[in-house]
Amino acid sequence: MKNKILSRIYVGLVLMFLYVPIFVLIVFSFNETKSRSVFSGFTFDWYVKLFQNELIMSSLLNTIIIAVIASVLSTILGTAAAVGINNMKKLPRSLTMQVTNIPIINPEIVTGVSLMLLFVFFSARMHFEFGFVTLIIAHITFNVPYIILNVMPKFRQMTPNLYNAAQDLGCSPARAFFKVVLPEIMPGVISGFLMAFTFSLDDFVISYFTSGATSQTLPITIYSMTRRKISPEINSLSTLIFIVIIIVLIVKNIIESRNIKKRSVKTDG
Amino acid sequence: MKRIISVPYLIWMAVFTVVPLIMVAYFAFTDSEGRFTLINVANVSRYTNIFIRSIGFAAVATVICLIIAYPLCYILSKLDRKYQGTVLMIVMLPMWMNYLLRTYAWMTLLGNNGIINQIISFMGFEPVKMLNTSGAVILGMVYNYLPFMILPIYSVMVKIDESVLTAAKDLGCNARAVLFRVVLPSTFPGITSGITMVFVPAISTFIISRMLGGGSHMLIGDLIEMQFLGNAYNPNLGAAISLVLMVIILLIMSILNQFDNEDDRVLM
Numbered sequence: 001m002k003n004k005i006l007s008r009i010y011v012g013l014v015l016m017f018l019y020v021p022i023f024v025l026i027v028f029s030f031n032e033t034k035s036r037s038v039f040s041g042f043t044f045d046w047y048v049k050l051f052q053n054e055l056i057m058s059s060l061l062n063t064i065i066i067a068v069i070a071s072v073l074s075t076i077l078g079t080a081a082a083v084g085i086n087n088m089k090k091l092p093r094s095l096t097m098q099v100t101n102i103p104i105i106n107p108e109i110v111t112g113v114s115l116m117l118l119f120v121f122f123s124a125r126m127h128f129e130f131g132f133v134t135l136i137i138a139h140i141t142f143n144v145p146y147i148i149l150n151v152m153p154k155f156r157q158m159t160p161n162l163y164n165a166a167q168d169l170g171c172s173p174a175r176a177f178f179k180v181v182l183p184e185i186m187p188g189v190i191s192g193f194l195m196a197f198t199f200s201l202d203d204f205v206i207s208y209f210t211s212g213a214t215s216q217t218l219p220i221t222i223y224s225m226t227r228r229k230i231s232p233e234i235n236s237l238s239t240l241i242f243i244v245i246i247i248v249l250i251v252k253n254i255i256e257s258r259n260i261k262k263r264s265v266k267t268d269g
Numbered sequence: 270m271k272r273i274i275s276v277p278y279l280i281w282m283a284v285f286t287v288v289p290l291i292m293v294a295y296f297a298f299t300d301s302e303g304r305f306t307l308i309n310v311a312n313v314s315r316y317t318n319i320f321i322r323s324i325g326f327a328a329v330a331t332v333i334c335l336i337i338a339y340p341l342c343y344i345l346s347k348l349d350r351k352y353q354g355t356v357l358m359i360v361m362l363p364m365w366m367n368y369l370l371r372t373y374a375w376m377t378l379l380g381n382n383g384i385i386n387q388i389i390s391f392m393g394f395e396p397v398k399m400l401n402t403s404g405a406v407i408l409g410m411v412y413n414y415l416p417f418m419i420l421p422i423y424s425v426m427v428k429i430d431e432s433v434l435t436a437a438k439d440l441g442c443n444a445r446a447v448l449f450r451v452v453l454p455s456t457f458p459g460i461t462s463g464i465t466m467v468f469v470p471a472i473s474t475f476i477i478s479r480m481l482g483g484g485s486h487m488l489i490g491d492l493i494e495m496q497f498l499g500n501a502y503n504p505n506l507g508a509a510i511s512l513v514l515m516v517i518i519l520l521i522m523s524i525l526n527q528f529d530n531e532d533d534r535v536l537m
Contacts, residue, residue: 007344021374036377084275107473114289141285
């Protein structure tokens with residue numbers, strides 16, 4: 001009994017540590033003055049200012065566009081790669097997986113800096129500018145490995161000769177892939193895509209080194225806002241992001257628990 | 270035949286992962302005119318104090334994360350299965366906030382006129398300087414990277430078979446012996462991956478040190494950033510520092526792997 005109370009207190013303290021900073025931001029997003037310690041009155045002004053702030057809105061749009069393009073392209077690239085890697089012999093396969101692990105193991109700043117060096121080298125010779133394209137290339141590069149890591153295990157769970165069986169029964173290789181293999185690995189493809197999408201939305205360090213002056217993503221804009229002394233719009237932005245995250249996670253949990261129920265009904269029947 | 274469709278990916282990784290790393294190495298060993306030199310690598314030793322500080326801060330933050338996360342994961346894994354998913358989601362939820370925002374939150378809390386100091390002076394004590402101290406930087410690391418310690422440890426902790434613990438007790442282990450001789454060894458893989466997942470971002474951060482350390486607690490990340498985007502523009506030196514950082518991280522990871530392998534052997 002005593003242990004139970006102690007462990008509840010412990011979990012409570014850790015949760016407090018995790019949530020107090022966020023709740024303070026949320027409370028002060030409704031503060032009338034710019035003060036960050038004294039609450040003087042309730043207002044929605046900072047939310048209005050947030051939506052009127054063109055820099056924030058345009059960088060939000062940029063972030064979403066880049067995240068969509070980068071995660072879709074890396075999902076295609078990564079799924080194809082996983083299919084190929086799965087059919088490789090041992091040595092090339094382990095070599096490829098070593099390279100796949102590089103962007104995961106390397107510190108973000110090193111990945112960012114190394115891509116920046118590459119882009120500087122090419123932009124000087126091929127006359128292109130840092131911005132949209134370099135950002136998308138960088139995001140694909142750090143996203144693809146996660147697609148592969150999500151898809152590869154699905155092949156291990158798959159019945160091995162399904163693809164051959166479909167071809168024996170008259171499917172063309174392409175049709176056999178789309179009709180038989182793809183549905184089997186789909187859960188991995190989707191979870192990889194979602195992972196890539198959130199990583200893209202959230203990335204600061206690699207974008208910071210590869211964005212140049214023209215295209216900014218939301219995290220870069222947030223960074224430049226924190227460099228200024230006080231910008232209460234950050235509070236209202238954090239509040240909105242926090243609400244979106246809660247909604248997304250709750251929806252995700254509901255969908256997952258429904259799927260589990262469905263599956264258990266199926267196996268029961 | 271199907272192997273061919275991984276070719277675009279292989280080309281992509283060669284061009285955008287392998288070549289850039291080769292370029293880092295190339296820049297590290299050349300001067301601004303492209304001639305071979307060892308000066309950059311030699312100059313890294315001038316920043317030994319920054320390297321020592323980064324390793325120290327990251328190590329302290331990693332240990333604190335481990336101390337906080339381990340009991341938490343143990344408690345979570347003992348919860349009723351029905352609530353485990355929900356509680357874990359609540360624990361992980363702050364991680365989904367962008368870490369710039371989370372770090373900014375601490376900036377406002379720790380400031381000289383921040384809430385914590387308001388409370389302290391309200392209680393009649395002198396305000397304490399908290400922002401721009403090394404403690405603030407370490408706190409920021411712990412706050413941002415704690416979930417990276419919780420997740421791997423929790424995922425091995427839930428896999429421990431309850432009957433193994435009962436067996437250990439039946440065979441005469443007291444609570445402490447169960448913890449040190451059964452639970453701890455079987456969670457070792459989780460601990461080592463938690464350590465790398467906290468240590469690597471902590472040693473290479475430049476945001477946390479800049480926002481909470483106020484520029485007086487420079488870390489390796491700040492040093493690299495300054496060479497590429499800051500006033501001290503010198504990509505050759507920056508590349509050399511990055512190279513040394515990578516070597517340090519590889520060394521630490523191979524030491525951790527060593528532990529992992531030994532552990533496997535014992536279990537077998």
